[in-house]
Amino acid sequence: MTSAPYASRERSTKERILGAAEALFATHGFAGASLRQVTAAARVNLAAVNYHFGSKDKLIEEVFRRRLDELNSRRLAALGKVAGLDETRLEDVLDAYIRPALDLSRTDGGGAAFVRVLARAYAEHNETLRRFLSDNYGHVLRQFATEFARQLPGLAKEDIYWRLDIVTGALTYAMADFGIIQRKHEVAERDHREVAAEHLIRFAAAGLRAPSVSNSPATR
Amino acid sequence: MTSAPYASRERSTKERILGAAEALFATHGFAGASLRQVTAAARVNLAAVNYHFGSKDKLIEEVFRRRLDELNSRRLAALGKVAGLDETRLEDVLDAYIRPALDLSRTDGGGAAFVRVLARAYAEHNETLRRFLSDNYGHVLRQFATEFARQLPGLAKEDIYWRLDIVTGALTYAMADFGIIQRKHEVAERDHREVAAEHLIRFAAAGLRAPSVSNSPATR
DNA sequence: GTTTCAATCAAACGATTGTTTGAGAGTACG
DNA sequence: CGTACTCTCAAACAATCGTTTGATTGAAAC
Numbered sequence: 001m002t003s004a005p006y007a008s009r010e011r012s013t014k015e016r017i018l019g020a021a022e023a024l025f026a027t028h029g030f031a032g033a034s035l036r037q038v039t040a041a042a043r044v045n046l047a048a049v050n051y052h053f054g055s056k057d058k059l060i061e062e063v064f065r066r067r068l069d070e071l072n073s074r075r076l077a078a079l080g081k082v083a084g085l086d087e088t089r090l091e092d093v094l095d096a097y098i099r100p101a102l103d104l105s106r107t108d109g110g111g112a113a114f115v116r117v118l119a120r121a122y123a124e125h126n127e128t129l130r131r132f133l134s135d136n137y138g139h140v141l142r143q144f145a146t147e148f149a150r151q152l153p154g155l156a157k158e159d160i161y162w163r164l165d166i167v168t169g170a171l172t173y174a175m176a177d178f179g180i181i182q183r184k185h186e187v188a189e190r191d192h193r194e195v196a197a198e199h200l201i202r203f204a205a206a207g208l209r210a211p212s213v214s215n216s217p218a219t220r
Numbered sequence: 221m222t223s224a225p226y227a228s229r230e231r232s233t234k235e236r237i238l239g240a241a242e243a244l245f246a247t248h249g250f251a252g253a254s255l256r257q258v259t260a261a262a263r264v265n266l267a268a269v270n271y272h273f274g275s276k277d278k279l280i281e282e283v284f285r286r287r288l289d290e291l292n293s294r295r296l297a298a299l300g301k302v303a304g305l306d307e308t309r310l311e312d313v314l315d316a317y318i319r320p321a322l323d324l325s326r327t328d329g330g331g332a333a334f335v336r337v338l339a340r341a342y343a344e345h346n347e348t349l350r351r352f353l354s355d356n357y358g359h360v361l362r363q364f365a366t367e368f369a370r371q372l373p374g375l376a377k378e379d380i381y382w383r384l385d386i387v388t389g390a391l392t393y394a395m396a397d398f399g400i401i402q403r404k405h406e407v408a409e410r411d412h413r414e415v416a417a418e419h420l421i422r423f424a425a426a427g428l429r430a431p432s433v434s435n436s437p438a439t440r
Numbered sequence: 441g442t443t444t445c446a447a448t449c450a451a452a453c454g455a456t457t458g459t460t461t462g463a464g465a466g467t468a469c470g
Numbered sequence: 471c472g473t474a475c476t477c478t479c480a481a482a483c484a485a486t487c488g489t490t491t492g493a494t495t496g497a498a499a500c
Contacts, residue, residue, distance in 0.1 A: 029249055029344070031252035034458085035457085036456080036457085045477095047459085047460080047461090048477085051477075051478085056458065056459090119343050122339075123339050123340045159419070162419045163419065170386045170393075173386075195382075199433055200386065203428075204427065207423035210426030255487080266449090266489095267448075267449075271446095272447090
């Protein structure tokens, strides 16, 4: 029923499709990667996508759900270990937010590609996709916002959300490695992301601790 | 020769195509927006794109060049007014970097759409496009890096580039309005971006002033 | 008036798109 | 055995893609 019909030779057809789709969506975009490219890379018949997922759009959704469920629970688990504690520093909360994304990008199963897919999702600005992400991410972001608010009593709730958005943008951009400045080639990919996470946490912690904008409106 | 054949009724065919392409690329992506959609929106014959630009790829390049040339020179002009001066604060340099992007997104001619196109370009991760941006943006970024280094003598050159990348990522995503948290509908678009710029500058200034990562490697 | 040339137009080009079809293979259950 | 069911496959579907063609327009040059 739920298991494969006969002992699968390596990975199931569905998983092979998801993996190939993830990689191709990352490099060519959702519209740019065709189902023929995907099925060829997965060494699967063209009709398999519509048979297993129903349509290309459903396949895209499934690519997200597979990783986001994991990323969601990991972030919440990490947050649960530090939330509400007296000795918790701001950096610990940031680490709970950033580190799971970093770990995801280092999984052997192609999670690195998904980080780029996620960055594309933000760029898509598609209302359907946005609602999908909001439904799956909204409550996680709210929990983090609560803990950030506890760490930063001087900030208004609105400021918190603004800065979390900024952190998310910077995180997405950095994890997807969109830098204009070329990296040295001798630096390995995973070392690169590790360094990126350090810089991000350091930068974001200082940015979050900045004086409130709302309390001092005379900025310009 | 360079002028229109007869007094143009409103805007030239090339300009109408560029405007329509910019808007459609922003919402549907480069692969997602077809030339038939573009030419229909511009009220222009389908063949006009290939006649005036040669191909779809060349059209994409031209969409970038039109705005980037302006953004480039505005940023350098703003930087020139504050660079090297004793009374210049870090926030002034950041303002020179961020404000022109904000102004661009408020132009009536659809510059707001271009900001989203720019965000897409980063997500594209296309090597050709990356080189194009690096050629047009590289020297600007280097000049800003020099001034930032002057303002932040405690930071290593590598730290400067890392943090400039972070600022660029946060700027790109904030300006393109990719926030997961829904905004209040009563807030107008241009007010929204104005507030975004204030938050960004405040956040980025504090982040840039954070202690160097390189000088204290014991982060985790 | 005639030539010249840039610009626009409808129509078609072959290639590729997502999706559907119907036959066939292979396992499980009775 | 036969029936049932899941999955795979080659082939075709209509639609849409970027691009090209050849005719036609209209103003400028001579």
